[in-house]
Ligand SMILES: Nc1ncnc2c1ncn2[C@@H]1O[C@H](COP(=O)(O)OP(=O)(O)O)[C@@H](O)[C@H]1O
């Protein structure tokens with residue numbers, strides 16, 4: 001088992017205002033899988049992803065990667081875990097505005113001791129001819145491709161994507177999903193992608209459905225289809 005999520009619980013607020021956002025989450029993801037985490041807005045998807053990403057802590061339960069629990073790691077190992085194992089792609093891209101495409105991707109490479117070749121990666125992502133542009137000179141799709149580049153350049157074991165197509169139109173969304181699929185195929189990174197778009201589950205190897213902080217479904221998708229054939 002590559003990534004194990006065990007009895008994860010998380011609440012926000014204090015006393016009377018306390019709400020339990022994750023109520024005991026259990027699932028695991030195999031190496032190289034695309035796992036789509038599906039659920040309506042407010043169901044706890046981002047909270048779960050942030051805990052997997054080591055950005056937030058759980059109240060109970062644990063995450064283990066290759067059998068090593070992140071709760072048992074000290075600050076230094078946790079930092080190494082984030083650097084080595086995790087790449088993060090957000091809905092709103094979060095690029096550095098005064099750095100160009102290439103430099104934004106270099107930020108990701110800088111944190112790694114096994115970075116991919118940046119020029120090659122920019123070609124894969126269709127960004128090479130845009131490499132000297134600043135984020136505000138790019139379309140939404142190009143900005144998201146740059147964000148994928150920044151996350152993937154360090155060749156992380158796990159690529160976490162939080163609503164990566166949430167701000168994009170239909171055609172551009174499909175193009176981004178196709179790229180995530182290609183990255184998974186080419187570099188073998190495990191992908192955990194959060195979405196509220198039901199159609200996206202069809203490109204997954206594993207589908208985990210979340211509602212009100214609980215898992216409602218967790219299954220292997222036997223009829224996986226290519227991202228370019230998705231329709232919604
Ligand atoms: N830092 C926080 N403080 C208080 N409440 C939060 C915090 N983060 C998330 N929540 C609440 O937890 C619930 C789940 O949020 P979230 O994980 O962002 O859901 P999703 O990503 O599925 O839309 C929401 O009701 C949200 O308001």
Ligand SMILES: [Mg+2]
Pocket residue numbers: 045046047162
């Ligand atoms: Mg969210």
